[in-house]
Amino acid sequence: MTPEHAALIDGEPLPRERVDSFLKAPRRGAGLYRFAAPPRGATSHHEPAPARRQPEAPSAARQRRRWATQVVVTDELARRACADRGLKVPEEVSPASVLAVAETDVADLGSIVAAALAHSPAARTLLAALESEQTVPETAVRDYYDRNRDRFLTPDALRRGVDPFDEAAPSDTLPYDEVREGISRELRKAAGRKAFFGWLDQARGGVTYAHGHEHPGDPSHPDHEHRH
Template sequence: MTTEHAALIHGEPLPRERVDSFLETRPFRGAGNGATSHDEPAPARRQTEPPSVARQRRRWATQVVVTDELARRACADRGLKVPDEVSPVSVLAVAETDVADLGSIVAAALAHSPAARTLLAALEAEQTVPEAAVRDYYDRNQDRFLTPEALRRGADPFGETAAPQDVLPYEHVREGIARELRKAACRQAFFGWLDQARGGVTYSHGHEHPGDPSHPDHEHRH
């Protein structure tokens, strides 16, 4: 018997209609064609779609919708105001070959969900990068901070072919390094939050994670 919910989140049903709606408005590309949208109607694109691809698409879409719902709840708990929903046409497309990839799920959730983006921004604002970590990154990655002239000469900052002036001064690149380290810490915090939040989710048959080995079409790539 077909259930009316795609998942239970802490015992509360997530309607299948939300997954169906996402699938109807989501642009997809065929294997190997990249990640852009089509102009032709969705039914015409899916006439020759293998059943296994359709099943994986639904499981993948469920993960995106569940992430959106979890983010909405997290924002509500934090008192964060979530912007209005975006138009479906602005949602980033992802290739069908990537539907089982966890990275594509999070990328699609961030494109689809204002709540996920709001939570991500809040997590980024909470990250503090110690000065020692910024300096350590600079010292260990001198090759990333060569001057244009040094790059043209092929200077090696870890060898004898580079002079001190061939490397951009720390104070010139410090802010950029700190920003990148803060974003990296934010991504780790978001993944950590999502892993923990998913612990309260139970999926209905046909809506399991696309990498779940308990169903025959499972597929998981890193």
């Protein structure tokens, strides 16, 4: 018998229909969804027309549903976290749709988290709040600048092929004061993402998945793949 819920979150059922809606949702972003989709069985605007598409293997369909469940669960957890924090979540015209996901975000975040952030206004709101709470010490900003001089060569030095760690003159490197704000912003963003991962790991502790909706990497089911 097919369960009516995809998961229990702190004992409260998450309707299976929310996962079904996500799987059927239109994908916005000119095919970029392919980078956020699960490794097998994903859809994109670059695939053949439905009439010519190869039938999806049952194992791929199961993994796609499990992957989608993780995205929907993350959305629900983020909604609850925003409510607890008193954060206002912007409304979306089509809540089930998925926005474009950049390949670099998938590489940095993993496909589940990247797709959850694209799909869920609540997840994006929570991430922004966590990022705003991060404090980056001046020493950390300066240390990053000193250790990554290759990222701050002037255009002229790049054209001349200057080695930033050997032959670079002071004039070959952008001044610290000129790039400090950008470095601080990037470090704050990285710290915010780390805080988001920490929150999500803890929040998932209260989730129990129904059969067929387990994490794609859960070794207790035969189709598991440890991919994110």
